[in-house]
Amino acid sequence: MSDIKVIVGMSGGVDSLAAAALLVKRGYIVTGVTMKTWDASSPACQSGCFGPGQQDGIESARRAAARLDIPFHVIDMAGEFKARVLDYFYSEYMSGNTPNPCVRCNKLVKFGALWEKALAGGIEADFFASGHYARVERDGSGRYLLKKGRDGKKDQSYFLYGLTQDQLARTLFPLGGYLKQEVRKLCVEMELGVETRKESQDFAGGDYAALFEGRAVPGPVVDKWGKVLGMHKGIVYYTPGQRRGLAIASQEPLYVIDKNAGSNSVIVGSVEDLYTEKQIVSDINYISCESLKGAMQVNARIRSTHEGYAAVIEPCENGKALVTYTEPRVGAARGQAIVFYDGDVLVGGGIAE
16 A cells, blocks of 8 residues: 555546546545636636536536545635636737637646645645646656657647646656546446546636627728728637638638737738748747757647647747748747647747747
8 A cells, every 4th residue: 555645636527537546546545636716706607627617527526536435625726717827818818819728727726826725725745646648757867757648639748838847746647648448448447427427628628708708899800911801809709720700701711810909900811821930939848858958850739639840949049949840831829839849758838929
């Protein structure tokens, strides 16, 4: 029997509950925690993991913890979530950027403030675990590496690129070596009663329109020369690369190619206007190395489900990096994360400027 104590973040979905069950089966001393991110003062929207529907997930986690016979705690993180994720999400969209709130939440809230608040509340633990499909390993120098999960279709390492060495040192990903179908089979075998539950959604996976109600201001849709083609309902509802919902008659397909918060305009153009050869990335966190010393060939992913582009990254001024694709590509929107891989190893990532 192990004397290692682990806090498991339990959302109520299949994966996080399976992670808790696996750790119990392996003999760890497990405590389940669920962070409550929504309260009555929050916007009345249901956006993936955020909203009044979160209570259903909390109760699912509570029932699973009872089946596993482990302690269970609901930790109120609504204040931290609002300050570090919601406010950021709102301000970035209103500035014309396209943020990824899940990256920020993982680093600052789920693997950060939640851990600290749990310990401050008297929960003893050596490690924090989650149901993410990713792997943590240590290299010969003692540096912690973040690697893709074995299930390529479920790999969630992209969302975790912001984790620090200290956070990775205390993190366990029990599902990193499993395929999704194997996890569902384990849930049936361990009688968790969650195998028919739907997939847990992240924040960006839901309907967050209510966050902008009364704040989004209509404005002009213009072409790249500034000619007004129509009106939009608010720049927060449009993302570069978007084609549908423009309501503009045109002989050629039109795509959102940029947004200008200063003029409150949505700029449209052809698909060719979305292509780029180079992008600047800032706010970078490196995991496989302390910093980038020179040019490096990588696979650059601009979304979590993206297969990635062959690219070269090289350091530039102010701690930023230049990403050069081997051929013109549809680049990341301003504010999105670009994450770099060397095979299965996550090198690092940052925010597209």
